[in-house]
Amino acid sequence: MRVLLFLTQIVTQPLMVLFRWLILTPISFLHPKIRFWVLTTCSSVVFNHTYRRRITKNAPLKWWATMDILCCIRTWLMLALVILGIYAVPGTFFHNIATPFSRICTILMLALVPLTLHYFRSLTAHHWTNDGDQVSYRAQLYDSVDIVGNRFGTELFYPVGLRFHALHHMFPTLPYHNLRTAHLRLMEQLPEDSPYRDLVYPSVFSVLKELLHTVRNMPKQAKAQQAEAA
Numbered sequence: 086m087r088v089l090l091f092l093t094q095i096v097t098q099p100l101m102v103l104f105r106w107l108i109l110t111p112i113s114f115l116h117p118k119i120r121f122w123v124l125t126t127c128s129s130v131v132f133n134h135t136y137r138r139r140i141t142k143n144a145p146l147k148w149w150a151t152m153d154i155l156c157c158i159r160t161w162l163m164l165a166l167v168i169l170g171i172y173a174v175p176g177t178f179f180h181n182i183a184t185p186f187s188r189i190c191t192i193l194m195l196a197l198v199p200l201t202l203h204y205f206r207s208l209t210a211h212h213w214t215n216d217g218d219q220v221s222y223r224a225q226l227y228d229s230v231d232i233v234g235n236r237f238g239t240e241l242f243y244p245v246g247l248r249f250h251a252l253h254h255m256f257p258t259l260p261y262h263n264l265r266t267a268h269l270r271l272m273e274q275l276p277e278d279s280p281y282r283d284l285v286y287p288s289v290f291s292v293l294k295e296l297l298h299t300v301r302n303m304p305k306q307a308k309a310q311q312a313e314a315a
Contacts, residue, residue, distance in 0.1 A: 088208070088300060091132070095204050098130070099196040106160035110153050124149065132207065163192070206243060209292045210250040212299060229254045230292055231268065231285045239289065251284040 105127050113123040125137045128149075140146075167188045212228050220228075229251035232239060239248055246253075246264030252271075253259070259267060275281055286292050 088296075091208075092204060094132075095197060095200045098200060099193055102130075102196075103160065106153075106156050107164070110157040113153070114150075167192075202242065206247060208296065209289055213296065214299060226251060226254050227280075227284070229284060232287075232289055232292060233285055234288050242289070251281075255281075 105123075109123050109127055113120045121140065124140055129136060129138050209232065210230055212230065215225070215228055231251045232243065232248040234243075234248065246261040249264040249268050252264050252268055253261070256267070271281060272285075286295075
């Protein structure tokens with residue numbers, strides 16, 4: 086159920102983004118407390134919805150306000166053009182077949198397709214065994230995944246080194262396009278018993294298989310922990 090709820094964000098996130106720019110942005114300028122809440126709570130695209138952005142003393146609040154206003158105008162303009170039917174050149178083929186509803190569906194699909202790919206990649210980037218508490222560097226590293234896979238097929242879904250997520254956690258400042266080269270060098274030079282080798286999986290399916298196994302065993306582990314506590 087938690088995995089399914091996670092995946093529902095693919096549909097709800099575009100709607101939440103629209104609500105953020107259409108409604109929350111103009112309301113946020115009515116009072117400083119509302120503005121602070123919007124900046125800390127509704128200005129980050131994250132999986133963990135308990136996350137709150139920290140507003141530092143040197144934060145570029147005026148620049149953020151400018152961006153907010155411009156994004157708000159753009160979103161309202163997009164919606165207004167669709168409602169008014171000003172969305173195609175008169176006399177063209179697309180002008181004859183396009184409707185306001187179809188244009189809105191097109192906009193949503195442009196958001197849903199990349200989001201689906203993004204969330205699928207996110208599911209296979211970690212084992213998702215952490216309960217949300219702060220963990221050690223070693224623990225968060227062991228929760229991450231590198232996928233070797235077929236170079237061409239896998240890289241189609243994980244371009245620019247995205248499939249080396251564990252390596253990214255080891256060296257966060259290393260550019261993504263250099264991750265494959267770094268991975269190959271590590272595999273050549275590290276000993277056979279190196280912990281890094283445990284983070285490498287042969288395919289996407291092997292990662293998904295382990296994820297499903299973990300999810301199925303979570304209720305059993307929770308009951309076992311409750312029994313021990315009792």
